[in-house]
Amino acid sequence: MYKKKSKRLARYAKALSHPVRIEILELLENESCCFTGDMVNVFPLAQSTISQHLKELKNAGLIQGELNPPKTKYCINQENWAEAKALLCDFFDMDFSKSTCSI
Amino acid sequence: MYKKKSKRLARYAKALSHPVRIEILELLENESCCFTGDMVNVFPLAQSTISQHLKELKNAGLIQGELNPPKTKYCINQENWAEAKALLCDFFDMDFSKSTCSI
């Protein structure tokens, strides 16, 4: 079987493997949080499709949704976001434990 | 349509979205390069399946294969590897332009 780290990293990478999910996350990074409807207006996709992408991001653990009907407010899941970041840093040999780093 | 950066990042992320591809890349990072057969021995997958994963990594631009039959030697494509790294750094707000950085 695969290493735990590999599986977790692959899982996060999979969540990032569609451009609309990348841009949804960028939106959430900038706006800190927003509603499903906001994203439906930004992207040229059906409401159900956006909902599906949000669900995948949620399943991967990268976002979380706070629902107070009829609206749902999404934001980055900071804990898992940090883990994804850390796994990627590790994978790409980017050492953040030292005070300096460069590519 | 999506932003060019989003599409490129999604493309790289997709290449990383399977644990065996993560581990193949780790192998290539450590060993600097290796043959298809080496990987077939490491992972519990058929030779044709490994070949297919290698092809995907090659199509994504993350590795390159130098073939001198009957063997093929693979290694990281440094140029695109650096691009993937840079796109991810950018995406995760990890600023490498400064001399110091931390999570």
Added chain:
DNA sequence: ATTTCAAATCGTAAAATTACGATTAGTATT
């Protein structure tokens, strides 16, 4: 000219992904 060997490709089946329209759920308003 055969045989051998590593690796790619082919053909195929099962499963997952992506997208959509239609429906449902759940609250707030009229």
Added chain:
DNA sequence: AATACTAATCGTAATTTTACGATTTGAAAT
């Protein structure tokens, strides 16, 4: 109670991914 609104879920079709065994390729060795 009926309506309105947002968002999730359902059902479905088309495409892509993942995996395998079998075959082919291409150079080297016999």
